Amino acid sequence: MDFSEDDSVDAVTASFADTPDPRLREVMDSLVRHLHGFLREVRPSLAEWERGIEFLTAIGQKCDEHRQEFILFSDVLGASMLVETMEAARQSGGASGATGEESDATASTVLGPFHVVRSPERALGDSIDSVGTGEPCLIEGSVSTPDGTPVPGARIDVWQADDHGFYDVQVPDAQPLGNGRGLFTADDEGRFWFRSIVPAHYPIPTDGPVGALLTATKRHPYRPAHVHFIVEAPGHVPVTTHVFVAGSAYLDSDAVFAVKQSLVRDFAPVDDPDAAARHGLPTPFRRARFDVVLQPASS
Structure with a gap:
């Protein structure tokens, strides 16, 4: 034929x-x-x-071991967020609402192209910043189920850009591998906390074909300031998400469409020498709380 x-x-x-x-x-x-x-x-x-x-x-x-341009392409087309939103609805047993927010579990967002290096295991309270620049902060929270039951031993994988908007793998001469990354284990009450710096907003990489596409279509490449999280525990649905810095530029026009209002947090200034001393931080510092809710896995 x-x-x-x-x-x-x-x-x-x-x-x-x-x-x-x-x-x-x-x-x-x-x-x-x-x-x-x-x-x-x-x-x-x-x-x-x-x-x-x-x-x-x-x-x-x-694409190489430090960069995933196909993920970046998926991100700027909104495909990554659409798949994340549909998967979250599937895991929760129904369709998400018009906003894409899930009513029980913490909202999911894109993985991003820089989760390409294993995060170093760190103890609760450790700092993920080994460079020493930027505004110091404390990020703390808890992991629980929708009914408030703590999830002890949950694993919290975090990674973020520095105060100049770069990940470690982008600038190996300026940041040691593993900077801005940490793998933590929640305590017996599901709590976690770690020290870091307040991340900066930044452009996604524009030195490749995806950047050329954004230029040709007159789209900006910027993402608001954020910290990435993957939180998982046996018997629960893992979540890939962000915490966004309230007041950051580009919260309303994220280049990869990943902002959800439920994930925006104040990084509030703290001018308390005793609190700073307890956490090994200078005075003043910033503090943010991000509680994570995991759905129990279907039996």
Whole structure:
């Protein structure tokens, strides 16, 4: 049978008819339908299609052990946040509301392209900042279930940019590997706390094909100041999330669409020498509280 525009979808989906995995066949059939529909709508020239292939190739070539350009591409298209939102709704057993917020568990956000280095294990109260620049802060909180039951021994993986907006892997000459990162274990009452610095807002990397796309579409590359969290515990649904710094620039226009109001926290100034001494911090310092709620896993 001759391949034509009218029968292209049928011809290609038929080639997947013997796919043993039903989910894989479902995904491929849908991909073909939407891709061919997109092409018929946009009607790219051959030169434009080749440019698109070159763009995707460049994304792959920009990926290495310290950077994931495909995640960045997914982020700026809002795909990462859409998948996160749908997954959170699936885990909670229903559709999320119009805001994408979940009523019980802590809201999820994107992983981001820089969770590419294992966070060093640290004791509660340790500092994740080994450079010594920036405004010192204390971040504390607890891990519990929706009914308030503490989750002892929960694992809290955190990572953040420095006060100049860079992650350790971006500037290895200025930050040692592991700076701004920590893996903590909640105490018997589900509590955690650690020292850090107040992160800065920053641009996502713009020296690759995703940055070129933002420039071409006149979109800014900035993210508001935030700290990344992955919190998990046996028998519970893990959450990948952020805590955002209240008052930061770009809270209303995050380049990767990840801000949720429930995740914004005040990093309040504290001018209390006794409190500072207890936590090994100078006076004054900033303090933020971020309590995390995990859904019990379905049985």
